[in-house]
Amino acid sequence: xxxxxQDPGPLSVPEGAIVSLNCTYSNSAFQYFMWYRQYSRxxxxxxxxTYSSGxxxxxxxxxxxxxxxxxxxxxxxxxxxxxxxxxxxxxxSTSGTYKYIFGTGTxxxxxx
Amino acid sequence: xAVVSQHPSWVICKSGxxxxxxxxxxxxxxxxxxxxxxxxxQSLMLMATxxxxxxxxxxxxxxxxxxxxNHASLTLSTLTVTSAHPEDSSFYICSARDVPNSQxxxxxxxxxxxxxxx
Numbered sequence: 633x634x635x636x637x638q639d640p641g642p643l644s645v646p647e648g649a650i651v652s653l654n655c656t657y658s659n660s661a662f663q664y665f666m667w668y669r670q671y672s673r674x675x676x677x678x679x680x681x682t683y684s685s686g687x688x689x690x691x692x693x694x695x696x697x698x699x700x701x702x703x704x705x706x707x708x709x710x711x712x713x714x715x716x717x718x719x720x721x722x723x724x725s726t727s728g729t730y731k732y733i734f735g736t737g738t739x740x741x742x743x744x
Numbered sequence: 745x746a747v748v749s750q751h752p753s754w755v756i757c758k759s760g761x762x763x764x765x766x767x768x769x770x771x772x773x774x775x776x777x778x779x780x781x782x783x784x785x786q787s788l789m790l791m792a793t794x795x796x797x798x799x800x801x802x803x804x805x806x807x808x809x810x811x812x813x814n815h816a817s818l819t820l821s822t823l824t825v826t827s828a829h830p831e832d833s834s835f836y837i838c839s840a841r842d843v844p845n846s847q848x849x850x851x852x853x854x855x856x857x858x859x860x861x862x
Contacts (some may be wrong), residue, residue: 730841735787737787
């Protein structure tokens with residue numbers, strides 16, 4: 633079993649839709665939870681991060697962490713064609729080198 | 745702030761040759777840098793953790809004699825792919841952690857280097 637599981641998609645939605653992206657994990661030591669957006673052949677760009685459990689909102693993006701279920705989500709409201717990219721979740725514990733474990737990424741396509 | 749650059753952005757080399765990729769933190773000092781590899785339509789896989797002034801720590805399955813990492817200063821780490829083969833063709837991405845805030849979880853990512861071995 634992988635430490636972090638993420639549906640690779642692709643996920644196609646019409647413009648304006650609410651998008652839900654999810655990851656599950658197995659390591660209960662993870663405390664930091666990040667969502668990155670990556671365009672083709674570019675480095676990942678940090679969208680949201682959450683420490684421990686709870687919700688966090690930033691503009692059209694909302695991140696949720698449910699540590700009891702080992703489940704994290706990213707919601708994108710009013711999706712736009714420019715949101716078309718691969719979305720990667722990443723997680724880290726608070727010990728050692730804080731190395732990140734990434735999910736496989738979900739490819740999202742928002743249709744105009 | 746917190747910008748990480750990589751050079752080159754794209755390199756083509758012949759099989760059997762070596763190629764060096766640089767990772768620089770432009771506006772902060774980084775005691776720790778990370779090197780990732782990403783194959784097409786796959787996720788980022790951590791290859792090694794690079795600490796300034798000490799030997800890199802490689803992840804299981806990564807050949808340390810093939811992927812040489814040098815972190816000689818607080819702003820520069822290099823990855824050298826030795827005796828490259830076509831199967832080494834990939835997207836290599838580095839990231840860095842900020843020294844003054846050494847308890848911070850956050851890594852700042854570079855734009856990546858595309859390596860093509862012919």
